[in-house]
Amino acid sequence: xxxxxxxxxxxxxxxxxxxxxxxxxxxxxxxxxxxxxxxxxxxxxxxxxxxxxxxxxxxxxxxxxxxxxxxxxxxxxxxxxxxxxxxxxxxxxxxxxxxxxxxxxxxxxxxxxxxxxxxxxxxxxxxxxxxxxxxxxxxxxxxxxxxxxxxxxxxxxxxxxxxxxxxxxxxxxxxxxxxxxxxxxxxxxxxxxxxxxxxxxxxxxxxxxxxxxxxxxxxxxxxxxxxxxxxxxxxxxxxxxxxxxxxxxxxxxxxxxxxxxxxxxxxxxxxxxxxxxxxxxxxxxxxxxxxxxxxxxxxxxxxx
Amino acid sequence: xxxxxxxxxxxxxxxxxxxxxxxxxxxxxxxxxxxxxxxxxxxxxxxxxxxxxxxxxxxxxxxxxxxxxxxxxxxxxxxxxxxxxxxxxxxxxxxxxxxxxxxxxxxxxxxxxxxxxxxxxxxxxxxxxxxxxxxxxxxxxxxxxxxxxxxxxxxxxxxxxxxxxxxxxxxxxxxxxxxxxxxxxxxxxxxxxxxxxxxxxxxxxxxxxxxxxxxxxxxxxxxxxxxxxxxxxxxxxxxxxxxxxxxxxxxxxxxxxxxxxxxxxxxxxxxxxxxxxxxxxxxxxxxxxxxxxxxxxxxxxxxxxxxxxxxxxxxxxxxxxxxxxxxxxxxxxxxxxxxxxxxxxxxxxxxxxxxxxxxxxxxxxxxxxxxxxxxxxxxxxxxxxxxxxxxxxxxxxxxxxxxxxxxxxxxxxxxxxxxxxxxxxxxxxxxxxxxxxxxxxxxxxxxxxxxxxxxxxxxxxxxxxxxxxxxxxxxxxxxxxxxxxxxxxxxxxxxxxxxxxxxxxxxxxxxxxxxxxxxxxxxxxxxxxxxxxxxxxxxxxxxxxxxxxxxxxxxxxxxxxxxxxxxxxxxxxxxxxxxxxxxxxxxxxxxxxxxx
Numbered sequence: 016x017x018x019x020x021x022x023x024x025x026x027x028x029x030x031x032x033x034x035x036x037x038x039x040x041x042x043x044x045x046x047x048x049x050x051x052x053x054x055x056x057x058x059x060x061x062x063x064x065x066x067x068x069x070x071x072x073x074x075x076x077x078x079x080x081x082x083x084x085x086x087x088x089x090x091x092x093x094x095x096x097x098x099x100x101x102x103x104x105x106x107x108x109x110x111x112x113x114x115x116x117x118x119x120x121x122x123x124x125x126x127x128x129x130x131x132x133x134x135x136x137x138x139x140x141x142x143x144x145x146x147x148x149x150x151x152x153x154x155x156x157x158x159x160x161x162x163x164x165x166x167x168x169x170x171x172x173x174x175x176x177x178x179x180x181x182x183x184x185x186x187x188x189x190x191x192x193x194x195x196x197x198x199x200x201x202x203x204x205x206x207x208x209x210x211x212x213x214x215x216x217x218x219x220x221x222x223x224x225x226x227x228x229x230x231x232x233x234x235x236x237x238x239x240x241x242x243x244x245x246x247x248x249x250x251x252x253x254x255x256x257x258x259x260x261x262x263x264x265x266x267x268x269x270x271x272x273x274x275x276x277x278x279x280x281x282x283x284x285x286x287x288x289x290x291x292x293x294x295x296x297x298x299x300x301x302x303x304x305x306x307x308x309x310x311x312x313x314x315x316x317x318x319x
Numbered sequence: 320x321x322x323x324x325x326x327x328x329x330x331x332x333x334x335x336x337x338x339x340x341x342x343x344x345x346x347x348x349x350x351x352x353x354x355x356x357x358x359x360x361x362x363x364x365x366x367x368x369x370x371x372x373x374x375x376x377x378x379x380x381x382x383x384x385x386x387x388x389x390x391x392x393x394x395x396x397x398x399x400x401x402x403x404x405x406x407x408x409x410x411x412x413x414x415x416x417x418x419x420x421x422x423x424x425x426x427x428x429x430x431x432x433x434x435x436x437x438x439x440x441x442x443x444x445x446x447x448x449x450x451x452x453x454x455x456x457x458x459x460x461x462x463x464x465x466x467x468x469x470x471x472x473x474x475x476x477x478x479x480x481x482x483x484x485x486x487x488x489x490x491x492x493x494x495x496x497x498x499x500x501x502x503x504x505x506x507x508x509x510x511x512x513x514x515x516x517x518x519x520x521x522x523x524x525x526x527x528x529x530x531x532x533x534x535x536x537x538x539x540x541x542x543x544x545x546x547x548x549x550x551x552x553x554x555x556x557x558x559x560x561x562x563x564x565x566x567x568x569x570x571x572x573x574x575x576x577x578x579x580x581x582x583x584x585x586x587x588x589x590x591x592x593x594x595x596x597x598x599x600x601x602x603x604x605x606x607x608x609x610x611x612x613x614x615x616x617x618x619x620x621x622x623x624x625x626x627x628x629x630x631x632x633x634x635x636x637x638x639x640x641x642x643x644x645x646x647x648x649x650x651x652x653x654x655x656x657x658x659x660x661x662x663x664x665x666x667x668x669x670x671x672x673x674x675x676x677x678x679x680x681x682x683x684x685x686x687x688x689x690x691x692x693x694x695x696x697x698x699x700x701x702x703x704x705x706x707x708x709x710x711x712x713x714x715x716x717x718x719x720x721x722x723x724x725x726x727x728x729x730x731x732x733x734x735x736x737x738x739x740x741x742x743x744x745x746x747x748x749x750x751x752x753x754x755x756x757x758x759x760x761x762x763x764x765x766x767x768x769x770x771x772x773x774x775x776x777x778x779x780x781x782x783x784x785x786x787x788x789x790x791x792x793x794x795x796x797x798x799x800x801x802x803x804x805x806x807x808x809x810x811x812x813x814x815x816x817x818x819x820x821x822x823x824x825x826x827x828x829x830x831x832x833x834x835x836x837x838x839x840x841x842x843x844x845x846x847x848x849x850x851x852x853x854x855x856x857x858x859x860x861x862x863x864x865x866x867x868x869x870x871x872x873x874x875x876x877x878x879x880x881x882x883x884x885x886x887x888x889x890x891x892x893x894x895x896x897x898x899x900x901x902x903x904x905x906x907x908x909x910x911x912x913x914x915x
Contacts, residue, residue: 040755040756041769068751069751069756070748070749070750070751070752070756071748071749072748073748085758086758086769086770088756089755089756090756091746091747091748091749091750091756091757092756092757092758092759093600093627093758093759093760094758094759094760094761094762095593095596095623095761096593096619096620096623096761098589099589099590099593099620101590102557102585102586102589102590102591102593102594102597103593103594103596103597103600104597105583105590105593105594105597106555106557106583106593106594106595106596106597106598106599106600106601106605107597107598107600107601107748108597109555109581109583109594109598110554110555110581110597110598110601110603110605111601111602111747111748111749113749114601114748114749131586131587131590132586132590134586135585135586135590291576291581294576295576295579295580295581298576298577299576299577299579302577307577307578307579307722308716308720310577310578311546311549311550311716311720312716314546314574315536315546315713315714315716316534316713318361318364318536318537318538318542318713319364319365319534319535319536319537319713
């Protein structure tokens with residue numbers, strides 16, 4: 016069993032230096048103009064900066080357009096089933112403290128079919144980073160209502176306009192107990208890179224909702240937060256907002272569209288990874304170095 | 320602690336020698352009758368007796384009628400017994416419901432403060448004993464009725480002339496961790512029961528079994544399967560609580576930290592299987608489990624594990640279905656679900672342990688096969704196996720221990736996760752690769768793990784996933800035939816019916832029928848050439864605890880008929896939620912033999 020823990024960044028020899036070229040795999044299958052291209056580019060940039068050992072990077076995804084992400088990364092990658100990327104990633108994170116786990120997915124994966132997993136991964140504070148590429152629509156299945164579609168949005172499943180109240184991702188994540196909650200925008204590359212980096216360096220369950228426009232099925236969805244389209248990109252002023260104040264974060268999350276961007280909330284709480292390890296350590300300390308085989312042997316002897 | 324000074328009520332000189340004894344304890348679930356049974360079962364393991372137990376638990380939170388039946392024997396005990404020699408009835412409802420299960424001439428010991436006996440014409444010997452009053456008198460103070468189970472244990476110890484010292488030792492170890500007064504009171508009640516004068520019923524001397532030098536252990540199927548998983552190298556996994564699976568996950572949760580592992584209680588069944596696949600992808604041997612309803616919920620992910628070729632162990636402790644069904648009863652109705660219950664063509668391995676001892680070895684085999692064939696392995700246990708206690712030879716860990724190893728070795732420049740000509744061996748995260756990094760996926764893919772919609776590739780990959788299990792079927796040993804090697808009927812069974820079928824064969828042989836029995840542990844794939852087993856029999860009767868279905872055949876019988884298209888394969892099925900009685904099998908087989 017591996018006892019290795021996370022390697023310190025920037026220890027990689029120059030020959031193995033992670034570059035965008037090394038990290039690039041298949042050409043993305045996304046539609047031209049899709050916001051997800053920018054998310055991928057931003058992720059390359061962050062990895063170039065952090066220089067984690069190449070083999071220690073794992074990209075995990077469920078089902079959806081954005082969930083094709085792992086195929087475009089030349090790293091260890093696993094493409095799982097719809098909605099269950101988080102529990103899968105939990106299994107990797109808890110059993111392999113030496114690897115960096117990144118999860119990518121869309122609003123359907125994260126807030127609809129996998130909604131409950133988001134709550135539980137958050138409360139358990141699993142050590143991993145989760146980027147939700149939110150486009151307010153089901154794109155892979157060609158324009159159905161998503162859990163984040165605004166009321167009135169016309170789709171194939173709501174031809175006269177969506178009638179259900181959408182999820183507020185920031186509020187839901189605050190209530191779930193996530194320890195790093197941020198919001199960014201695929202058209203704001205610098206902000207996206209900075210936000211990803213802070214999320215990755217956070218020791219705990221970090222979630223970034225990244226607005227990423229679907230140009231095929233919901234064009235113009237984020238114009239109100241895109242300055243070149245006449246919108247306002249309003250970044251949270253952390254000299255005014257205490258990121259450790261969950262009530263303040265909740266109020267920020269309640270602002271009408273397009274709302275604020277940046278880190279809504281961040282706190283330090285022991286991860287499940289650390290708490291489980293602590294239990295292992297204290298349990299093993301009591302055993303005083305008995306071999307594993309002898310532990311089981313003794314357990315069987317009790318049944319004699 | 321009270322020293323045992325009381326003598327047995329009747330001198331052993333008059334004791335009748337016995338080779339078998341079936342004792343049924345009937346009461347409510349909080350009366351501690353399971354503890355009585357547990358102590359006696361453990362004693363059996365220590366005194367070279369064989370034992371098998373059977374219990375029913377109400378699916379209520381607390382209370383409700385419950386029984387514990389114990390079959391002690393000097394030879395090999397194969398079932399918990401069709402009929403009881405002794406019935407211990409704590410209440411009127413216990414008496415009314417179970418007096419019929421007592422054999423003619425049997426003994427009924429009942430709580431005289433609760434039960435009014437009625438006249439039967441079956442020569443049943445009734446003995447009224449005030450369990451509660453006598454226990455309170457023995458313990459004194461405000462003892463109330465706690466400890467009456469220990470009183471009954473003492474009483475049975477005297478009646479069957481069991482090894483009192485060893486039994487007291489087992490009790491002492493059980494209560495030793497608790498407050499001193501708990502053990503003292505238990506022993507006071509035990510001694511009082513041991514010394515209680517039961518009148519002219521006499522005593523029985525249960526003969527010692529054959530002595531062996533091997534250590535024997537007594538435990539239930541869920542416990543020993545958990546130990547098997549640990550011996551197989553399982554250190555990670557995740558599950559969601561459900562009866563009768565829960566005790567495995569509880570034990571893994573508390574045991575695995577000792578081995579540096581983690582067992583996670585997930586938010587639901589889908590998360591549980593997903594976390595387990597995550598740990599398996601990360602390079603570990605991992606296990607998830609459930610009962611039938613939970614297995615249904617895991618199906619999408621299990622199809623993924625076949626497609627992505629992920630090795631993992633999935634345990635299904637079957638209970639009565641469909642739906643919530645009978646959560647605390649036994650049934651074998653998940654066989655088709657285990658084999659086929661996912662979308663798409665997704666071959667996987669299905670195994671079934673035949674008795675409690677086999678739960679250990681099937682877990683070991685599941686670990687080995689999962690790794691060797693890189694696919695999910697489902698173990699079909701059941702409620703009967705999960706909770707019944709048997710005595711058997713302690714597994715030899717020097718022979719069976721598997722040291723878990725995370726393989727991050729160099730895979731070479733031409734590494735492919737899904738080679739068409741080899742079994743998949745994944746490179747877990749952390750493996751440094753000189754070539755391209757692999758993608759593990761549930762989309763149909765090429766050898767590199769790239770999504771592929773090519774008709775040719777889908778055909779080839781489907782064949783690849785199928786053929787590895789076809790290869791496995793060729794390596795599996797044919798089950799041995801018990802009894803006649805040719806003749807009228809070959810009985811075929813799987814899972815926990817092993818014992819009852821074997822006893823039914825003994826009875827049919829004694830009646831002069833030419834019958835044999837074969838038990839299938841490898842359900843899917845089945846050993847190649849299985850039909851050779853019944854080539855020399857006129858009929859094949861598949862005995863299983865599930866429904867005849869719309870076409871008149873149980874689930875394994877359907878499988879066998881589909882695979883071998885042999886009309887001589889027939890079924891004896893039942894769905895009453897109880898383990899097979901020997902006479903039910905005998906009657907069923909005789910009916911088929913007579914052509915009705």
